Amino acid sequence: MHVPTTAIRPQLDIRAQAPVPTKHGVFQMLVFHFGGTTSPDQGLSPDHVALVMGDVRGRSDVTLRVHSECLTSEVFGSLKCDCREQLEAAQAEIGRRGLGVVLYLRQEGRGIGLANKIRAYQLQAFGHDTVDANRILGLPDDARGYEPAAAMIEHLGIESIRLLTNNPDKVDALRALGVRIASRSAAIVPANPFSAPYLEAKRLRMGHVIPSLRDGEGAAVGDAE
Ligand SMILES: Nc1nc2c(ncn2[C@@H]2O[C@H](COP(=O)(O)OP(=O)(O)OP(=O)(O)O)[C@@H](O)[C@H]2O)c(=O)[nH]1
């Protein structure tokens, strides 16, 4: 079926939408095109996705995850990071509540793109951490922008969100774009031997609110603020 393109604001278009059944329930999947952005390794702006469960329009405290693409873990099951399990936990929680949103942003490698992320992995294999590997490549620690997320939240008519994240910079960036964040809830994934250095670097070098490995690991998702 052809879905007409709907202009929402100057830069944002919905390209298509359909229900997608998952093991956590049926989500409405909306594909957005956001015309104003480019990523470092792609000339084109990729489409972003909103996975929506329930009637979120006009609602406050909507459980919402702003998730950044991670091909290595989400498709190939890489154990180097926590992305896949965070996504899974967010979908599971939304499924239990029957209401919530995952915004899936096509910002692979914190916005540096897949090839650069794999170059960074090569450096990490020689002992550099996630931040230093980016810097050796002459790339920013974090190249993401959250304008598409803010625009999608506005389009969905959500009043305020309960954001699932451990990243205070993500909270600040979304607030600066006008998103009302009623609360933040942790999205903690237990470490494994391959992800431990990555999680520790996020805690120590990027200010993420995650437990020190010496404190033992937390469970899945819990209220933080
Ligand atoms: N540059 C770089 N990106 C990585 C690396 N490992 C994972 N990523 C990307 O990091 C992004 C996820 O960011 P994270 O820093 O894990 O977490 P976050 O989204 O800032 O914070 P949370 O909301 O708490 O998950 C995804 O786009 C991954 O592809 C790495 O070693 N280097």
Ligand SMILES: [Zn+2]
């Ligand atoms: Zn990842």
